[in-house]
Amino acid sequence: MDQVNVGLTRAAVWTGDGIDMWDIEIPTLEPEDLLVRVDLATVCGSDLHTVSGRRNGACPSVLGHEAVGHVVAxxxxxxxxxxxxxxxxSVTVSCGRCDRCISGFTAKCSAVRKVGHESATSAWTLSGSYARHIVLPHGTAVARVPHSMPDAVAAPAACATxxxxxxxDAAxxxxSKRVLIVGAGMLGITAAAAGAERGAxxxxxxxxxxxxxxxxxxxxxxxxxAQTDVAIDFSGSSSAVQAALGRxxxxxxxxxxxxxxxxxxITVDPEAVVRNWLTVTGIHNYEPRHLHQAVAFLRDTGEKYPWESLVEAPVPLAELASVLRPTPSGILRSSVAP
Incomplete structure (x- = not known):
């Protein structure tokens, strides 16, 4: 085993009342685990929902699931x-053995664990990206990133892209299709570019x-x-979903x-669905292939679209609390450099 000397690392821990800095012991790795030094972590909307009380989550915990880093052990x-x-x-860590995993829904594994969503008092303490190091257990999908890709472009691949x-995929x-994207956050803007690249x-x-x-x-x-062939909603607003269905x-x-x-x-008229041959579907999280597709997409479009401009300059880990807030217009992600 290629293992660094056991020592301490630094993590920003969400306590329910704010962010505390903890020194956490780096564990001995289990078979097929990775220890990663986090180079840059971006702040996803779900983390903002957690700290604002809109979303329940483990507490205390090391938040953060959009990041890029280097394997150190x-x-x-x-x-x-x-x-x-x-x-x-990946955000999700799957068992690979249950019926859901076998059927291709590893993101909905019956024993799923999630990066940035686990208790800091559990066996998987270093589970979030707002830390100098993160442990990626067996079942975490990873994708290699070209060294030419800036950190601010690569990190959102892990969730948004x-x-x-x-x-x-679901669309x-x-x-040659008409596509309506509802919600122009990081996901919506990324979907606009990805849809355009696919000829829509x-x-x-x-x-x-x-x-x-x-x-x-x-x-x-x-x-x-006007009417559209495909509508993809990233807003989560019921009224926006209703309007998109109507188009x-x-x-x-x-x-x-x-x-x-x-x-x-929302209201769905079964007769309208039947007569108009409509399809309504949903996705939650993603599969390992989507992570690899995300990196390839960002690599191939890096010179065409100003991806790096969407991410705010990083703050140090100790200043994480200062960026756990909505970003100004034109900036879609805050970031932290642990």
Whole structure:
């Protein structure tokens, strides 16, 4: 086993009342575990929901699940990565054995664990990316990242970009299709570019005019209010979902990706679904293939779209609390450099 000397690392721990800095012992790695030095972590909306009380989560915990880093140690028999590899990693950790995993839904594994969502008092203490090191247990998908890709471009691949890849999978073939993206956050803007790269005419709808304008630099056209072949919702707003459903043309497909918290129900007219051949589907998290697709997409479009401009300059780990807040218009991700 290629193992660093056991010592302490530093982590920013969410306590329910704020962020405390903890010194945490680096554990001896189990077979197929990875120890990663976190180079940059971006702040996802779900972390903001946790600290604002909109989302329940383990507490105390090391939050953070969008990050990029270098492997510094590996457990026995590990073949998915080697010391020195620059990687991003999946949000979910699956068992690989249950019926859900076998059927291809590893993100919904019956024993799923999640990066940045586990208790800091559990056996997996270093489970989040707001720390100098993170332990990635067996069952975590990883993807190698080109050294030419900036940290600020690579980190969102682990959540935002990979989730978009899953949403586009659910949307089906997009060549020559009209696509409506609802919500112009990091996911919506990424989906605009990804849809445009797949040959779609993309329009984006957001209540923030600045974010809607920002989408023009990522392949989107101005929304004209017309019917659409595909609508993908990242907003999680029931009223926005209802409106998107109403804009589907014959054979239209609605993909729901933002409805991850309880909200008012929407109305679905079964006759309209039947007569118009409509499809409504949802995705939650993503599969390992989507993580690899995300890295490839960012690599291939790095010179075409200004991805790095969407991420705020990083703050030190000790200042994490200062960026656990909504970002200004035009900046979609805060970041931390542990």
């Amino acid at each position: 590996v457990g026995d028999a590990t073949s998915i990565a080697a010391v020195g590899d620059r990687i991003v990693w 990979a989730t978009v890849m899953a949403a586009l 089906g073939a997009l060549e 005419t993309v329009r984006v709808l957001d209540r923030d005019p600045e974010r809607q304008r920002l989408c023009r630099a990522f392949g989107a056209d101005e929304d004209d209010g 589907l043309d014959i054979g239209g497909r609605l993909v729901l990706a933002g409805s991850v918290a309880p909200g008012p129900p």
